[in-house]
Amino acid sequence: MATSTDRLQDSQSVHIIELPPDYSESAVSKTSAGSEYITEPPGPPEASSSSQEITRPLTMTRVSSSPATNFLTINRKNETVKGIYAINPTLPPPPGAVISKDNDGKDLNLSLKSTNGPVNCLVEIIKGVDTKGPARLHAESENGSVTLVIHDAQQNRFRLQAVSINGSVSIRIPSTYIGPISTMIKYGSLNIDTALRPKFQTISEIDEEGRFFLGDYISAGYENDETWLMDHIRVESHYGGVNIAFIEEDGGEKGKEASQKSFFSRLFG
Template sequence: MIITVDSDVKDIQQLDIIVNRATVADDPPPAYTNDSTTDNDAKSPPPPPPPGTAEPSPPPSPPPQLASVTVPPSVKPTNFLSLSRGNQPIKGTYVIDPRIKIPQFLLPALAADETESTRRNAFLHTSNGSIDVSLFVVGDGDYKQKANILVKSSNGSVVAKLHTTDTATRPPVKLCAKSSNGTVTIHLPRTFCGPVTLRTNNGAVRFSDAVAAELTTFSEAQRTRRCFVGDFSGSGWTGEAAGWRGDEVEVETSNGGIRLQYVDGAHGGETGEGGGAEGKGKNKGTFLGRLFGGL
């Protein structure tokens, strides 16, 4: 055992411990432009303009940021897609790129209302089954030919979620959705701008609150409603189908309702939306709601 003599022990509180000491020069005094300027004067707003001088207008507000569209990497793009199923539903995600060249021998036969120049970029049809698809339309600003899509069910509901990038980097889109006996729900991209034609013999037409805020209605007669979604005044659309190079949607169902809303995110739709111009959807799921066509 080692015994430490008390005289060899120093109080640690009395030790001068110096670690990495460095000499630091004194900071120079701040520069002053005017000795009479105070802090309040420095923060005071600029003087008002002379009388008779117009005040400068405030800068414009930045445009709203749209949610970016992410194309599923697991789905390869295609063109002139044709799916026809007799009694089977159609459900899935498809990426349509109108720029892709398909060998002629792989193309399906033309429909009665088609020519080679008007061949649809996507055709989905089932006789007795529902359709629930997400459609991604991609392209670039140099490709101006309209992407033509038809989704049709003879006896079944139709849900089509249309995803696109911004209008500067994609082709315009024409989407037709039809059902003889079933509801039709269309999810539009936020960049959609064009005419919308809705026909239903027995069913209600409903818009989400967000779509209703961008909606211009022109007419409703003979169970057909004609309207425009987007900036109608700045679109240049004159009401003529010929020559229109923007988006358009046509929806038709004999026995069923129609609903339009925006699609947000990669695969989802709007959340927290009400009934738009046709009501707030308070009867949804109730007996009266189903009886009177509530969606």
């Protein structure tokens, strides 16, 4: 059973490693609701019936040595949720896994919650091809901030919801992100990093709700959330600000690696 890093020492280092080769043998595992999770060499990308699929170059660089897992739920009452979690949405659920669901009743590949503590995590999505739809991620704190880094070197699809009732929400996303970003901010402000602003389009801002698109929604084929099959981010903050930025990158692989290590050091204290 693959396990995730539940509690990390502050001194944990981040390593650049290569992904293993594709599986040579196929295996099918049954899951709840009669669905199947297939760990076989992926076929051609699925076609989109109502929105345009975006072809992106595939890279294989990882930023952590954390073992891959799927359908992971961490829910703490009076503790910080802090760590690096590698999620492979094509993996079957571990035996005895408690699978959380999103607001639409879909299984969450990762659910991180703290009642009285912050959530400070890096999430690495490591499946190779979008054979099973977007990775569904949820991070939430009732009384604490939420700081989240989504590293997606293979440029897979993901759907993220990040929520803080009494605290700020800070998200760093890949520079390859193309998709809608919606916000709900009751008492606080939205801060968009300067690197995002040339691509950040406002669709509407009405009272507490904001709707935006990062990238060119026309060339991306975006029509509405219901038919959109690609990346999507939803951020909610009741009493605190919202900050959205790209993952830090700096001049080539060595600079990029050093920048990532520096940022992770700040993230995990």
